[in-house]
Amino acid sequence: MDEIPVATRRYVLAARPDTLTGPIGDNVLRYEESAPLTLPKPGEVVVRVQRISVDPATRGWMNDTPSCITPAPLGEVIRAIGAGTVILSRHPDFTEGDRVVGMLGWQDSAVVAGNTLRKVPYGVPINTSLHVLGIPGQTAFIGMHYIASAWPGDTVVVTAAAGAVGSAAVQLAVLRGARVIGVAGGAYKCDWVRALGADECIDHKKEDVEEAASRLCPDGIHIIFDNVGGPMLDVLLPRLAVNARVVLCGAISCYEDTRGSAPLHNWKYLLLNRAEARGFSYTDYADRFSEIEAALLVLYQAGALKYLETVGQGLTSAPEALKLLFTGGNVGKLLVSID
Amino acid sequence: MDEIPVATRRYVLAARPDTLTGPIGDNVLRYEESAPLTLPKPGEVVVRVQRISVDPATRGWMNDTPSCITPAPLGEVIRAIGAGTVILSRHPDFTEGDRVVGMLGWQDSAVVAGNTLRKVPYGVPINTSLHVLGIPGQTAFIGMHYIASAWPGDTVVVTAAAGAVGSAAVQLAVLRGARVIGVAGGAYKCDWVRALGADECIDHKKEDVEEAASRLCPDGIHIIFDNVGGPMLDVLLPRLAVNARVVLCGAISCYEDTRGSAPLHNWKYLLLNRAEARGFSYTDYADRFSEIEAALLVLYQAGALKYLETVGQGLTSAPEALKLLFTGGNVGKLLVSID
Numbered sequence: 064m065d066e067i068p069v070a071t072r073r074y075v076l077a078a079r080p081d082t083l084t085g086p087i088g089d090n091v092l093r094y095e096e097s098a099p100l101t102l103p104k105p106g107e108v109v110v111r112v113q114r115i116s117v118d119p120a121t122r123g124w125m126n127d128t129p130s131c132i133t134p135a136p137l138g139e140v141i142r143a144i145g146a147g148t149v150i151l152s153r154h155p156d157f158t159e160g161d162r163v164v165g166m167l168g169w170q171d172s173a174v175v176a177g178n179t180l181r182k183v184p185y186g187v188p189i190n191t192s193l194h195v196l197g198i199p200g201q202t203a204f205i206g207m208h209y210i211a212s213a214w215p216g217d218t219v220v221v222t223a224a225a226g227a228v229g230s231a232a233v234q235l236a237v238l239r240g241a242r243v244i245g246v247a248g249g250a251y252k253c254d255w256v257r258a259l260g261a262d263e264c265i266d267h268k269k270e271d272v273e274e275a276a277s278r279l280c281p282d283g284i285h286i287i288f289d290n291v292g293g294p295m296l297d298v299l300l301p302r303l304a305v306n307a308r309v310v311l312c313g314a315i316s317c318y319e320d321t322r323g324s325a326p327l328h329n330w331k332y333l334l335l336n337r338a339e340a341r342g343f344s345y346t347d348y349a350d351r352f353s354e355i356e357a358a359l360l361v362l363y364q365a366g367a368l369k370y371l372e373t374v375g376q377g378l379t380s381a382p383e384a385l386k387l388l389f390t391g392g393n394v395g396k397l398l399v400s401i402d
Numbered sequence: 403m404d405e406i407p408v409a410t411r412r413y414v415l416a417a418r419p420d421t422l423t424g425p426i427g428d429n430v431l432r433y434e435e436s437a438p439l440t441l442p443k444p445g446e447v448v449v450r451v452q453r454i455s456v457d458p459a460t461r462g463w464m465n466d467t468p469s470c471i472t473p474a475p476l477g478e479v480i481r482a483i484g485a486g487t488v489i490l491s492r493h494p495d496f497t498e499g500d501r502v503v504g505m506l507g508w509q510d511s512a513v514v515a516g517n518t519l520r521k522v523p524y525g526v527p528i529n530t531s532l533h534v535l536g537i538p539g540q541t542a543f544i545g546m547h548y549i550a551s552a553w554p555g556d557t558v559v560v561t562a563a564a565g566a567v568g569s570a571a572v573q574l575a576v577l578r579g580a581r582v583i584g585v586a587g588g589a590y591k592c593d594w595v596r597a598l599g600a601d602e603c604i605d606h607k608k609e610d611v612e613e614a615a616s617r618l619c620p621d622g623i624h625i626i627f628d629n630v631g632g633p634m635l636d637v638l639l640p641r642l643a644v645n646a647r648v649v650l651c652g653a654i655s656c657y658e659d660t661r662g663s664a665p666l667h668n669w670k671y672l673l674l675n676r677a678e679a680r681g682f683s684y685t686d687y688a689d690r691f692s693e694i695e696a697a698l699l700v701l702y703q704a705g706a707l708k709y710l711e712t713v714g715q716g717l718t719s720a721p722e723a724l725k726l727l728f729t730g731g732n733v734g735k736l737l738v739s740i741d
Contacts, residue, residue: 292670292673311672328665330666330669331631340672340680342674342676343676
């Protein structure tokens with residue numbers, strides 16, 4: 064049995080960043096060596112945090128702007144999704160030793176409401192519970208199976224194809240028998256996307272995406288699985304096939320102010336090609352999470368779901384990890400391990 | 403039996419208009435008192451034209467710009483949908499006396515391929531075959547029943563609600579039990595939209611549509627039936643309810659260069675509200691036309707499908723009728739009668 068901590072190391076939000084996006088100033092984060100932990104109230108559990116997911120969301124929540132969830136309050140722990148182990152439970156559904164994923168924050172130990180946590184199923188490595196077998200993988204699964212429903216012979220274009228959601232989406236589309244074209248930035252990422260089974264990958268740092276999509280999709284695009292929005296989506300729309308579907312993947316939309324702020328000029332192609340654009344959020348599929356988790360685990364265990372990850376070591380590596388987000392210096396999912 | 407004409411009065415396209423939209427110059431139309439009619443080839447029929455539909459399409463086809471169908475050629479009859487009676491048939495499916503709708507043009511008599519015509523069902527007054535029981539009504543039917551599928555309790559917003567498609571869409575939405583908000587320009591049109599059964603009508607010439615939609619749809623909009631696109635659609639998107647549907651009605655999109663050329667700034671609300679936008683074209687539903695015609699006729703005969711029309715008298719009233727399109731001087735569907 065772990066010792067129950069009475070204090071935690073943590074980073075708190077000391078000030079709002081000066082800008083809505085991009086790197087943050089030195090004054091934004093404040094490190095606290097020993098912040099007291101409150102006793103868990105009924106319904107709460109104490110979690111030893113083991114992994115922190117470093118996402119655009121983390122950055123978005125630092126702003127004081129409207130979002131799907133309330134901005135993180137000043138003086139509170141930096142908001143972040145994490146994975147860890149329950150070390151004390153006052154919630155009937157959790158017992159000591161349960162592995163959980165939830166809004167744990169940048170800290171060693173967290174006291175959180177049990178009903179905000181989801182158990183990590185047996186057999187799921189803890190790192191993957193934050194990417195390919197976690198929310199990103201589940202999001203890709205919902206988008207590709209429930210929304211896109213790609214069929215053999217369909218041409219599927221996945222944007223941000225090397226990202227956590229994108230790389231799962233590419234593999235799920237390949238498993239459905241589709242012809243898959245990824246869009247990613249840089250030769251390394253494109254090699255990775257092809258290694259995932261994509262037939263082609265457009266390097267948007269080097270190629271004209273519009274021209275490349277036109278050349279690679281002579282019969283049009285049947286499905287756009289979009290993780291990016293804005294100008295990238297815009298240049299793909301004129302290539303839509305008749306009755307095409309555009310899946311607007313909502314995984315990061317709540318968090319990123321930049322997403323969706325650029326206008327769509329080519330929306331008329333939805334009309335001209337009788338196409339459909341549909342947004343979705345994984346939160347709407349809560350009653351199917353168990354089924355989705357099981358399906359992803361089977362695929363993972365069969366070796367059909369690959370992933371890349373970059374893992375920072377120790378809580379104090381979190382600020383550096385966050386910086387990597389803005390330099391594109393990481394490959395695959397960015398995590399911090401605080402075991 | 404009608405006498406078979408050997409010549410026809412007609413208007414031909416003498417020159418392209420100087421601009422892509424708006425009123426046309428005097429040099430665009432050339433009136434011909436007696437243009438020879440070619441003998442019908444096998445598969446063709448001769449039609450005595452009785453009604454011409456005056457649409458934005460008529461104007462759009464005068465331009466030499468890409469569209470769903472090829473631009474009208476110079477020196478040929480002004481392209482227009484019309485209704486008339488077969489007076490000579492060399493097509494096995496048509497006999498003398500059949501009433502038909504098709505691309506008849508601005509002329510007294512037309513020689514056209516039978517396979518481009520559709521028969522006007524028994525019981526359908528000829529004027530209505532060009533609006534409420536014709537393509538506009540069928541388009542509204544497809545959009546409201548097959549695409550929007552409004553349910554009782556849904557809040558449905560119809561743009562261009564006083565137009566030929568819009569006014570049918572309003573009535574079909576009311577019949578489905580929805581709460582219907584029309585958007586139209588001017589008090590007269592709004593009164594008409596309310597007379598069709600709409601619960602409310604936003605006068606976009608007088609009211610701030612965004613503010614009015616916000617006030618009238620406190621629980622959000624479940625369905626936008628959009629006939630307009632551009633800025634009008636844009637201001638409605640932020641009011642979408644979760645899981646809303648946007649029906650992009652394709653009736654006029656092929657013809658109007660203006661439609662869809664303005665960017666959509668608020669498309670991100672599709673994503674945030676997990677909404678769907680879907681374009682459709684009535685041409686994709688050819689195998690259901692008989693069923694749609696029958697359903698509309700029943701509703702019409704029951705008095706559940708009202709319409710307004712403005713009818714110009716005589717072929718030579720067509721140029722004046724076209725001008726009305728740009729002044730908004732007409733109410734309801736604009737026709738020219740050449741009986």
